[in-house]
Amino acid sequence: MSTAASLPVLSACGVHVTFPGRRGRESARALDGVNLDVYPSEILALVGESGCGKTTLARTLLGLERPSAGDVRFAGVPLAYSPRSLRTYRRRVQLVLQDPMGALNPRHTVYEAVAEGLRIHGAEALGSFGDEATKVADALSRAGLRPPERFFPRYPHELSGGQRQRVVIAGALVLDPQVIVADEPVASLDASVRGEILKLLLGLRDDSGLSALVATHDLGLAWNVADRVAVMYLGRIVEAGPVETILRSPEHPYTRALLSVASTAGGNPPVILSGEAPDPSHVPAGCRFHPRCPALASGVAAAAGIAEACRSVDPGVLPGGRGAGVACHLYPPSS
């Protein structure tokens, strides 16, 4: 576990992102009040089913979506959306996509792919390196492609899936970012190379002090790589805390259901969620998870005297920060 400094490097502060509805449909509340902080030298896993808002949050943190309310802050300063501010910002916060084949131009060599960012950002991106080739070689080497010069003339189709993902990571590292936002970074890779890429992310955190927000539906990945976990459901963080706490002792019924499907540890049967599929155009009243909540369906919530609140009272938005939290009436904030 890393020792993180006390101030977050990247934050979502009360972020809402609403997409207009099409053909008379209601607008979609893709992000509905998200507070999330990423600290220096930490890996934060953002987990949840597809469609929960992970990718929208990742895009918003990258400045690719503009919040309809709230703001994104880098080192405490709200992000401005002028082209010049965004250009500077994107050197500091870099994206790593799930599909390296899609992220790489098949007609560009590895050298061209990694040098592209340097060319966009100009001389200041070279830093103390002075020349482009040395900087590209350093990035490839840090991404584990050694000796780097051997990879310069190769094309994406000549590389393995793991090597392609390393090229994508080198393309991010070449700009010396402080944060990487990775959307399902190993989802398209074989199990045998997933571990290598995760080890690379851990090495970058430990050796370079890099922070990463890793959006994933894979709790096993979170367990292997993350310092902290934030669980997302229908546009909100519903549980957050240190990885050991969340994955060993989950509290929110949604986190429990996710974990029960991911692991057969303890021999417990998986919790199959029923009820309406989450739809950001129709966020339920009360607790947004209540139509699918196993604790409500099984009578646990009624026994605790909270069933009515589950249906009518929003458990609220979790604060950011490093502490653990759960948005569920079973766990009132004072308990």
Ligand code: SF4
């Ligand atoms: Fe379930 Fe109620 Fe907790 Fe929501 S507030 S997760 S419905 S127990």
